[in-house]
Amino acid sequence: MNEILLRSLTPSVLGILVRRGADFAAAEDAVQDALVKAVHVWPADPPRDPKGWLVTVAWNRFLDATRADTARRRREDLVDEEPAPGPASAVDDTLQLYFLCAHPSLTPSSAVALTLRAVGGLTTRQIAQAYLVPEATMAQRISRAKRTVSGVRFDQPGDVATVLRVLYLVFNEGYSGDVDLAAEAIRLTRKLAAAIDHPEVAGLLALMLLHHARRAARTAPDGSLVTLAEQDRGRWDTESIAEGVEILQAALAHDRLGEFQAQAAIAALHADAPTAGETDWVQIVEWYDELARLTDSPVVRLNRAVAVGEADGPRAGLAALAALDNSLPRHTAVAAYLHERDGDLATAARLYAEAAHQAPNLAERDHLTRQAARLNARRSR
Amino acid sequence: MAKYLLLKHYRGAPAAVNDVPMDQWTPEEISAHVQYMNDFAARLEATGEFIDSKALAPGGMFVRYDGEGRPPVTDGPFAETKDLIAGWMVIDVDSYERAVELAGELSAAPGAGGRPIHEWLELRPFLTDSPTVTECSLK
Incomplete structure (x- = not known):
């Protein structure tokens, strides 16, 4: 059984139930039940019409739940009336679901969990495993999120930017587990891009594809980080890069630049260089200038300082760095790198060790510690 | 979406x-x-922020490898050990501010006289997995 096919049907089945009059929370539970049943039943007895099967099973689940709920009160007409299947506007339903699941009233973690379940068709257990959270906690997070959006009208247009932030989070902060969250984020963004013509949606999809293309080269067999400059570019996924570049170019042609298109442009310039030495750093600095103008983010200016260090030399990079708040995350790591490039190995080694101490994740800490150790070993020879 | 350890001493x-x-x-x-x-x-379970909570017995000892073919060496417990962990709670929250807020609430647990203990809890962020986008992450 193709689990991706099954999951890709989730949002349209959910949309049909909601259009038939089911409230979102109850419909979502019913669809989840139907998905779980499909996983058990389909391998031995595959349906001829998978979507029709899911709609029927989910609708019956919904009716059962509603009956159980209303039996104590009074039976409603709704439960006895089998409505005709709704019109085939699955694309619009899917779009509405994205908006609902990324509603601004939700916290980022709730929006991520709800999106993965209601749009992505993942089970609560899979989401819990992916984020290393107990299943009971994840179940509560999801039902709380559903309560939060219960008053939101399903047919209201939402803000694409909030949806993009949620998908970016899924892509960028995914942990490990059975579910490949980066691939899932790409799948969901691809689907969104098919439902809406928006240059920033395309920009995010391009960004994801360009970064995903480097995944195999990003870590050594022992799990340690391999920096962009040291990656084996032969292991980059050229198909994914070509697709990302093509999507980006089409998006840029709209002449409505946004932060994701600018980030993707930087990733594309890296992807374009046959060797690290041939990277077009001057153009990358220009894109960082655009990005800084669009976001006014100090993190962007920090990354820009690295690019300036490559384009105009480490002294210029250090000068750009001096203008930034040194409490910024990774500020010390950048300073260490630029000092090493400038030949001040003693300062670089001290700063690498300091940066390792402040590192937010294990791979980065180990990487920075190795950099400090490498310089210390060289100096003591 | 960040995990924190609340340590009770x-x-x-x-x-x-x-x-x-x-x-x-x-x-x-x-x-x-x-x-x-x-x-x-x-x-915290109801808000979807609870990961784990455990208490530790106060007694314990140090153990170390003592070379090939030899049993590990044990030592202690040391009455004079300066730091002794009593237990922990692990939470998964959306922000550092939320983690501080929750630690403050936990520290308000009632003690003698039914008044809050105002106990000092140690708040420690977990190291995370590395992000996918590294060269221009906006966060």
Whole structure:
């Protein structure tokens, strides 16, 4: 059984139930039940019409739940009336679901969990495993999120930017587990891009594809980080890069630049260089200038300082760095790198060790510690 | 979406405001304290922020490798050990501010006289997995 096919049907089945009059929370539970049943039943007895099967099973689940709920009160007409299947506007339903699941009233973690379940068709257990959270906690997070959006009208247009932030989070902060969250984020963004013509949606999809293309080269067999400059570019996924570049170019042609298109442009310039030495750093600095103008983010200016260090030399990079708040995350790591490039190995080694101490994740800490150790070993020879 | 460890110390943390040892509380005060801790954990489960909570026995010892073919060496417990962990809670929250807020609430657990202990809890962020986008992450 193709689990991706099954999951890709989730949002349209959910949309049909909601259009038939089911409230979102109850419909979502019913669809989840139907998905779980499909996983058990389909391998031995595959349906001829998978979507029709899911709609029927989910609708019956919904009716059962509603009956159980209303039996104590009074039976409603709704439960006895089998409505005709709704019109085939699955694309619009899917779009509405994205908006609902990324509603601004939700916290980022709730929006991520709800999106993965209601749009992505993942089970609560899979989401819990992916984020290393107990299943009971994840179940509560999801039902709380559903309560939060219960008053939101399903047919209201939402803000694409909030949806993009949620998908970016899924892509960028995914942990490990059975579910490949980066691939899932790409799948969901691809689907969104098919439902809406928006240059920033395309920009995010391009960004994801360009970064995903480097995944195999990003870590050594022992799990340690391999920096962009040291990656084996032969292991980059050229198909994914070509697709990302093509999507980006089409998006840029709209002449409505946004932060994701600018980030993707930087990733594309890296992807374009046959060797690290041939990277077009001057153009990358220009894109960082655009990005800084669009976001006014100090993190962007920090990354820009690295690019300036490559384009105009480490002294210029250090000068750009001096203008930034040194409490910024990774500020010390950048300073260490630029000092090493400038030949001040003693300062670089001290700063690498300091940066390792402040590192937010294990791979980065180990990487920075190795950099400090490498310089210390060289100096003591 | 960040995980934090709230560490409770038997020893090693600065003195609490309401610093009366538990064996000098009334049984009702102990019950109220335990109830507060259970309610706190249940509330975090309901908000989708609870990961784990465990208490540790105060007794323990140090163990180390002693070379090929030899049993590990054990030593202790050392009465003079400066720091002694009593237990922990792990939470998964959307922000550092939320983690501080929750640690503050946990520290308000009632002690002697039914008044908050104002116990010092150690708040430690977990190291995460590395992000996918590294060269221009906006966060």
